[in-house]
Amino acid sequence: MDLKDIQNLIKFVAKSGASEVKLETDDVKITIKTGGDDKGETTTYVQQIPVSAPVAQAPVAQQQPVVNTPEPVAAQTVTETDSKYITIKSPIIGTLYRKPSPDKPLFVEVGQTISEGDVLCIIEAMKLFNEIESEVSGKIVKILVDDASPVEFDQPLFLVDPS
Template sequence: MDLKDIQNLIKFVAKSGASEVKLETEDVKITIRTGSDDKETTTYVQQIPVNAPVAQAAPAVAQPVAPAQAPAAAAPATNADDSKYITIKSPIIGTLYRKPSPDKPVFVEVGQTIKEGDVLCIIEAMKLFNEIESEVSGKIVKVLVDDSSPVEFDQPLFLVDPS
């Protein structure tokens, strides 16, 4: 399922008035939740690879990576110092926010222990705020992206020590 299909699905769900839609195919599981307040509707999209992630080489330095069609997954880093760490990558293009709102603390700090499903950050794309959840448990070793900065698809965001 490509980004255009996901965007069309989000638009359809928003127009239908449904509060939650789950879609599961052979290779992708998508959950779209809409929660409305008095002023606007916020949609959260979570795209989870169903099959085990395939190991991919990650750049040693955080750099934008050309867009691809496969969903982002945690992959081991290739740098000798970082070989034991898992890289959490951006599943979409957008603006990364490390805090739920400007007056709140960041979701995760370096040295913090996380578990699978913990929210690491939010990426805003087309006025939709997408919570990025951890696919692994471990300890945050390094944050590779600054708050409120643009990110590319498959760009490394966090290094996690799974031990």
């Protein structure tokens, strides 16, 4: 397992919401723990398992624990000027789609007026497509997520001006 595989595993675990994942292969033992607090810290321990080798070989150096904090997503930061708007957040983890199908128009666009119960997007989770409906009426001010991108639980998706 090379460094790129380990980094991809760390990113996957951080996005999945799991609190701890352990992976053990013939030569590597990996433990990834994500913080339960709002800091979003992920701690990874990589340990190389010693292989019985002839005495003539040089000893294998132990790797130090790697601390990896995920990069903050720009779409998740809401500025003070946006504080007067209502933020519609993702109720589940999955892949967000802004259209019902590739050949159909977008559900909503910036500047469009929506009412309570209007479908804003679809989030696919485990091969199930869940329609995300608006709980407020207003005007779409900002769309914070691109089409066909992964979203996390409670991630801001849309800013709505209720006035």
